[in-house]
Amino acid sequence: MDIKATLASQLYSQVQAVARPAPQDTPVRSPGEAFATAATDFMATLRQSEETVKAGLAGRADPQAVVEALAATELAVQTAVAVRDKVVEAYQEILRMPV
Amino acid sequence: MSDLERTMAASASGMAAQAARIRLTTENIANADTPGYRRKTVSFEAVLDDTRDTRAVATGPVRLDRSELVRIYDPGNPLAGADGSYLGSNVDLVVEIADAREANRSYEANLKMFDQARQMASSLLGLLRR
Numbered sequence: 001m002d003i004k005a006t007l008a009s010q011l012y013s014q015v016q017a018v019a020r021p022a023p024q025d026t027p028v029r030s031p032g033e034a035f036a037t038a039a040t041d042f043m044a045t046l047r048q049s050e051e052t053v054k055a056g057l058a059g060r061a062d063p064q065a066v067v068e069a070l071a072a073t074e075l076a077v078q079t080a081v082a083v084r085d086k087v088v089e090a091y092q093e094i095l096r097m098p099v
Numbered sequence: 100m101s102d103l104e105r106t107m108a109a110s111a112s113g114m115a116a117q118a119a120r121i122r123l124t125t126e127n128i129a130n131a132d133t134p135g136y137r138r139k140t141v142s143f144e145a146v147l148d149d150t151r152d153t154r155a156v157a158t159g160p161v162r163l164d165r166s167e168l169v170r171i172y173d174p175g176n177p178l179a180g181a182d183g184s185y186l187g188s189n190v191d192l193v194v195e196i197a198d199a200r201e202a203n204r205s206y207e208a209n210l211k212m213f214d215q216a217r218q219m220a221s222s223l224l225g226l227l228r229r
Contacts, residue, residue, distance in 0.1 A: 062118065068111035071213070072104060075220050082227040 038083075042076050049073040106216035112155035113209035116143055119158045121202040127190050128199075134178050136188035137163040138195070164189055 029037075049069035056066035123139045130136040142159040166189050174183035 062115050064111040064114040064118065067213075068107055071107055071217050075104070075217070075224070078221065078224045079227075082224050085228065 042080055045072055045076045101220075103216045103220045107213055109155050110209040110213040110216070112146070112157065114206055114213070116156045116158050117202045117206040117209065121199055121206070123161065124195050124199045124202065128192065128195050131188055131190040131192060131195075133188050135168065135186055136190065137165075137168070138188070138190045140164055 049072055052061055052065055052069035055061035056063065056069075120141055120143075123141055127138045139161050140163075141161050143156050144159045146155045146157045148155060168186040168189050170184050171187045172184040173179055176185055178185040
């Protein structure tokens with residue numbers, strides 16, 4: 001099987017086009033701002049699901065909604081814990097740095 | 100809102116719809132011997148939520164089955180007319196059982212999808228935690 005150099009270069013340019021990151025529409029924000037937004041979203045999720053669970057226990061919401069809210073809370077808490085662990089890890093890494 | 104969360108919301112709406120359906124089926128079976136009872140049916144409608152971009156399902160208005168009531172011959176019954184018969188319900192137990200089974204299967208399918216989405220999100224976070 002012979003592979004022509006032109007074909008190879010063509011395929012290579014196609015791969016480059018696919019691998020290029022898509023342009024971001026959202027404006028660039030500072031990391032602090034992004035963290036603040038994420039924390040606010042996290043709190044909103046927790047508060048909302050707390051309300052749903054309370055309504056479910058009182059018999060005003062159906063069990064499906066309660067389960068959905070609990071799953072959303074679980075994922076939000078897992079995300080928050082994972083991010084916090086990463087941040088603490090990075091901080092400790094900096095502390096261990098020989099001066 | 101991520102796609103996985105939207106998946107969970109949609110499957111929860113599906114479970115709620117199937118729960119409403121099986122409730123109506125149970126009511127029909129419970130009233131199978133009630134004279135003059137017409138079986139209740141419910142339709143499913145897609146709910147378009149533009150703010151969350153989800154296509155959830157919801158139950159439509161409850162309708163009564165317009166088919167003929169069964170005429171039961173029982174001269175001893177206080178409801179019986181001059182010809183010794185009265186109108187029973189139009190509930191067919193076989194149809195109701197089949198409907199209940201279908202609702203059960205649909206509920207299970209929605210539950211499976213819910214669990215699937217949850218596991219996918221969980222394993223994605225597990226990758227971050229490593």
